[in-house]
Amino acid sequence: MYDVIIIGGGPAGQSAALFTSKGGLTTCILDNEKGLTQRALIKNHYGVEDVSGGDLVAVGHKQAEKFGTDIKKANVTNVVKKDQGFTVETEEGDNYEGKQIILATGANAKLAENIGLHTKPGDEPYVKHVIDVDAAGRTNIEGIWAAGTAAGVSVHTIITSGDGAKVAVNLMSDLKGERYVDHDAL
Numbered sequence: 001m002y003d004v005i006i007i008g009g010g011p012a013g014q015s016a017a018l019f020t021s022k023g024g025l026t027t028c029i030l031d032n033e034k035g036l037t038q039r040a041l042i043k044n045h046y047g048v049e050d051v052s053g054g055d056l057v058a059v060g061h062k063q064a065e066k067f068g069t070d071i072k073k074a075n076v077t078n079v080v081k082k083d084q085g086f087t088v089e090t091e092e093g094d095n096y097e098g099k100q101i102i103l104a105t106g107a108n109a110k111l112a113e114n115i116g117l118h119t120k121p122g123d124e125p126y127v128k129h130v131i132d133v134d135a136a137g138r139t140n141i142e143g144i145w146a147a148g149t150a151a152g153v154s155v156h157t158i159i160t161s162g163d164g165a166k167v168a169v170n171l172m173s174d175l176k177g178e179r180y181v182d183h184d185a186l
């Protein structure tokens, strides 16, 4: 059983995975590779020169894998709560077990609604519904979190990736019982 399963491997999901896997939690990203970031040309991501969305996501993929994240291509169809953790079901027929789940599924709230997560109208252009989360990123189902566009933040890579990191840090702080900080120094 993974400590954390992240559904969606865009900027929010990969950034969350970087933190959880670097912090020692076994982490899996399930992504159906239908993300629209591939079509973006990004000139407004702090600290990064002009970069295509494809290149940004490819570097994020490498970073998350470096810290041990398993990244698998899969279309998630359902998440079912068990006595201990969750079973994540996929169209491909494989099931994955996870103690904590982060939904970072972008603009489409269909999966969230299937699972029984509360949603609300989105404010951003083209984002009809978003998952209703508290300030930390918790949903109405304990153990399921949401980040990035799926959680209603502004649709810019610096913000969605930052939100993924925020939710991961909050999840890890909850598990630890104290604020989690990940600093490396020279």
Ligand SMILES: Cc1cc2nc3c(=O)[nH]c(=O)nc-3n(C[C@H](O)[C@H](O)[C@H](O)COP(=O)(O)OP(=O)(O)OC[C@H]3O[C@@H](n4cnc5c(N)ncnc54)[C@H](O)[C@@H]3O)c2cc1C
Pocket (backbone or CB within 6 Å): 007, 008, 009, 010, 011, 012, 013, 030, 031, 032, 033, 034, 035, 036, 037, 039, 040, 041, 042, 043, 044, 045, 053, 074, 075, 076, 077, 104, 105, 106, 107, 108, 111, 147, 148, 149, 150, 154, 155, 156, 157, 158, 160, 161
């Ligand atoms: C054409 C275009 C240009 C843009 N230009 C800029 C720009 O210049 N600057 C900027 O800051 N931002 C730009 N953006 C916005 C930026 O791409 C988004 O803010 C950001 O990618 C959202 O990140 P996210 O991780 O929340 O969602 P996404 O990047 O949408 O990632 C969601 C991921 O979840 C996966 N997924 C969804 N459902 C499932 C499921 N059921 N099972 C498995 N996987 C699933 C998707 O395939 C996708 O990979 C642009 C976007 C587009 C489309």
